[in-house]
Amino acid sequence: MLLIIVGTACGAPDTTAAEGTPETLETFTTTADALTVQNCSPLPTSSVLASGDDGAGSVANNTRDDRLDTRWSALGKGVWIDYDLGSVQSLSGAAIAWHQGNTRVNTFTLYVSTDGVNYTQVYTGKSSGTTTAAETYTFATRTARRLRITVYGNTLNDWASIAEARVCGAPATGSSVVWRGDFETGNISQWTSTQMVSADRLQVISSPVRSGKYALKATVRQGDDPINSSGNRNELVKMTREAVGSEYYYRWSTMFASDFPSVKTWQLFTQWHHEGSSGSPPLEFYVYGEEIRLNIGGDPGTLVWKAPLVRGQWQDFILHVKWSPEASVGFVELYHNGQLVLPKRNIATMFPGMLNYLKVGLYRSDTVTQVGVVYHDGWIMARTLADVL
Template identity: 70%
Template sequence: MWLVPFVASAGIVWRGDFETGDRSQYSSTQMVSSDRLQVVTSPVAEGKYALKATVRQGDDPINSSGNRNELVYLGREASGSEYYYRWKVMFPADYPSVDTWQLFTQWHHDGCCGSPPVEFYVRGEEIRLSLPGTGEVPWKTKLVRGVWHEFILHAKWHADPKVGFVELWHNQKLVLPKRGAITMYSGQKNYLKLGLYRNDTVKPVGVVYHDGFVQATTLADVLPPVTQPPPPPPVDAGTPPPVDAGSPGEEEPVEVDAGSPEEEEPGEADAGVPPVVEEPEPGPTMPGSSAPPQGMPSEDVLNSEVGCSTGGSSLAAFALLGLLGVMRVRRRRS
C-alpha cells in the first residue's frame, strides 16, 4: 500500500481521466472514426469513465508509418521541466501477441520525424519502457491481460543524460530507480500521445483501455487516495445478549443449588456404652492334653509371664506363687 496519504494540491497540472464523459480534456485526436476512440463506462479503473482505443489493420489517419488511433495532449514540456505522470492501462484477454511493437503511451517530440524519446509498448508477451535516444530498454515485465496496470513515470525533460532522468513505478512498486537518460531532443518540446499505435503488419484487431491520467509536480499529487477501512459499529452496552430459553413445550429443568456442597453429617458417638468385645473362641487342643477353664490363665502362661517380667515387684511375684500353690492343693483334694 502507498504510505503517502492523498491530499488535494495545487501541484496537479492536468487531468486526462475522462471524467468529463468525453475526449474534451485532450487537445486533438488522430483516428479514422469516432468508434476507434470511445469513452466508455465499463470497464473502468476509477471514477465513472475510461477510454477504449481500437486499431484495425489499415487504420492510418495521418498517412504515416504504422496503424494508429491516438489522443494528443499538447503539454509542450520544456527543457529542464520535471513532472510526475500516473495512468492505468488494461489489455483484454484477446489482445494480440505478436513479435513487433505496439505502443500504448508515448511522449513524442514536436519535430517531424523519428522515434519518440520516451515510449511504452508491448512486444510479444512483454510490456517495455524504451528510451530510443540512447537505444535502451531499461525496464520490462510480463504482459498480464485482463487486469489494470498502473504506471507512475517521474521524468526530467532534457537532452543531456547527465541532467535528464526517468524513474518508474509499476503497480505501486518502484521498478526503475532514478537514472539519467536523454528524455527529449535538443531544441524541441515533448507532448503526450495516448491510445494504440502499432506496426502495420499486425492483422488481429487490437483493443487497449486507458484511465485515470494525471500530471503533477509531486509524487503525493498523483498517488491514488488511500482507502480507509470503515469504523466498527458502536457497541450497545445497555442491551443484554439474548438468552436461549429452550424450545416451547419442553419441561424446565429443576434448579439445583450447587453453591453449598452437601456434606455427610457425622453420627453421634455414644460415650456411655462401651463397645462389645467378642471373646475369642478357644483354639483346638491337641489329643491327650487338658485345656484350662475359660477365663483362667494356664500355668504355662503364668510361668511365662513371671519369667519374662523384668520390671514387676517381688511382692507381685510372691502373690502369684501363692495363688499357684492354692490351685495345686485344690487339685489334690479333688
C-alpha cells in the first residue's frame, strides 16, 4: 500500500507554528459509539464478504468501521458474513456487537476455514439479548484464515444485523512475537516499504549496532522529500495496522549521532501514523531542541513524556500500547533505558475509524539545514513484555 501524505501538518506539534495551521480532527466523530471488546485480542482483517445485504447501505464493511451506529444487515435464515485475515493465524473466538442486541436474541453459528472453500463449525449458540455492546464467543484454538458468522434469525424477525465484529486471536502459547524489524536479515526486508530519496539515506550497517550484527543508519539532508509532502524525511514503513482494542509491546533502540542537530523544531524518529492523509500522527516520538518527547493525539495532542536528549549513546525504549480511539480504553506505558518512566496512562491512541502504521527513521521540519543522522536497532513487537525482552 502506498501512503500519500499531503497537507501541512504531519509533524509534531511545533510551538513556533512554522508548518502552518493543522487540519483539525473534529470531523472524526462518534467516539461515544465506538467498539470495545473484552476477552478478545482482535486480529486485523484484510477484507470481509457477505452473502448479501439490505441493498440500502448496510454493507459488510460497516462491521469493521468501529462505529456501533453502522451495521451489516441481511434478511433470511442462514445469511452469513465472512472475515478474511489475509493469512492463516491462530484464532479462538469472535466478538460481535449485535444491532439492537439488547432487544433481540440472535441464533448463530461460527465457522472457520483455511481456504475459503471448506468450513468447520466451531461454535453455535445464541446472543444474550441484553446488550448492544460486543459479546465475545470463544472456541478451542483453530488455525484458520477465515471466520464466518452465519445467522439464523432473531427472536423478533429474520434479519441478521451486526454493528461490529472482530476475529479474536488465540492467547499466546510460546512466543507471542508478531514481528521483528531488527535488520538481522542484513537488509530492510523485514519492513513493508520505504520513503527515501535514495538508498544511502537508509543504510543497514554493521557499526554501530545495539544488538546482533546489523542496525539502521537514517540520514536526512535538507530538501529530502521522497513523497512530496511536508517536511523532510527518510523513513521505513511497517504496516502494523494494529486492530482496535489490540494490545502490544514494542522494543527498540535509537541513537542520535554526536552532531545531531539542536533546533527548536520537530524531528520525529518514531511515529505511528494514521491512515488519514492529514493531521499530525496519533503517537509520535520526536526531538525538540534538547529534549526527546512522546506526544499522543495529534496536534496539539498531549505531551505525555519528555527527557533530555542524549547523543552518541543508545537509548532503549519499550512501549506498551492498547490501541483504541477511546480515552477510557486505550493506554500507553513507557520504559526508557530500563526504567518505567511513564506508568500506564489511559489515553486515546488512535483516531476513530483509522488504523495506524509504524514509521521509523527521521522526519523533520524542512527548516533544519544541518545533516541529521540517527541509528535504529532491535525492533520487536509482541503481546507480552517477556517476549520483547
